[in-house]
Amino acid sequence: MYVTMKEIVDRAYKEGYGVPAVLGENETCIIAAIGAAEETKSPLIFINFVDTMPDPFFYCRMVKTYADQASVPVALCLDHSPDFADAVAGIQAGFSAVMIDRSRLPFDENAKEVKELVRIAHSVGVTVEAELGHVGDGENYETDGKTAFTDPDEAQRFVEETGIDCLAVAVGTAHGAYRGTPKIQFDRLRELHERCSVPLVLHGGSGSGDENIYKACQNGIAKVNFARDIVQAGYDALMEAKLEGDSMYDFFDVITNGIKEKVKHFFEITGCKGKAWSQIPEFGVQKLGLEGGKEHEDK
Structure with missing residues (x-):
């Protein structure tokens, strides 16, 4: 089911676990x-970028179609x-955050x-995430890993002034390969x-180390972004398979399974495995003016 990101990160923040936000480029x-x-x-949360989508409207319809057919919140x-x-x-295209x-x-x-x-979204x-401090690049980690950290005083003020739903913080991670x-x-x-009253977000999860990710999710991080590790997982699975001849027809299955196993690993280290919920709509709720549907936990 397709949901707002706020629904996912607010639950994670309240219950003390994190949720992986994985690259959903294709x-x-x-x-x-x-x-x-x-x-x-x-x-599950997907992330994607402006420059990887020739048509964001088609892309959002595709993601929403798969999400609506799923039994878990996406x-x-x-x-x-x-x-x-x-x-x-x-x-406008349909991103939920x-x-x-x-x-x-x-x-x-x-x-x-x-x-x-925030006012518009x-x-x-639609959920809004912003960043204070600056998460730099892994290739320049010698410099970026020591600068532009998020100041707690400024962060508290920023959250109060903007009304954002979650805040990406700079605490030592970086984008890309370290x-x-x-x-x-x-x-x-x-x-x-x-100091902050909203869920925190960790960018640069790829390559940051399982122990660091787990510990971060125990200390306020409700969303962890993983992009490069997703691509790497598909590549590694393909290299290991050493496809040739007619086995090349397994190309996409091999990549898919490689990515799937990596995402399962992310669920484990962030602590959100088994935390999905389902929404059961009640007949005629909107017509009768009743409040939302019934909710239950999947055990």
Whole structure:
């Protein structure tokens, strides 16, 4: 079932676990991840980027079709929208969440732009994620891993001023492949968790280490982004299979299974395995003006 990202991260935040937000760049990724979620009864978030979607409207319809056929909650977040227009286009296309990244701007400019997007997105029930501090690149980790951390005082003020649903924080992770060993500032993360009233998000989950991810999800991280590890899992499975001749017909199955097993692993280390829920609609609820449907936990 297709849901807002807020529904997923709010539950995770309240119950003290994390949820993987995995790259859903194409149909293979989508089928693999939803298959993993259904087999483990886990909630799932997809992320994708503006520059990987020739037609965001078609893309959202595809994801929503698969999600609506699934028995687990699935959300879709437009990650790192580069400008205001792209974020609004993502809302129009059907993303259930948008991440507006103005982390390179001064605090006041960042807060001003994010607050305006929150006003627009919330009017149509779309979740908003923003970033404070700046998560850099793994290839430049020697520098980026030591700078632009999220300040807890600023984070508390930012959340209060903007009305965002979740906050991406910079505590020592980086995007892409690391050159160096990731060092997470858990003391900073714990303080951010204490000071902020919304779920926290960890970007740069790929290559950050299972123990770091698990510990982060025990200290306020409700969403962990994984992109490169998804692609790597498909590639590794293909290399291991060493397909040739007619076995090449197994090409897509091999990649799909490789990604599926990796996503299952993410459910384990973030703590959300078995945390899915289902929504059972009641007949005539809207017509009778009654409140929402019945909800039950899948055991």
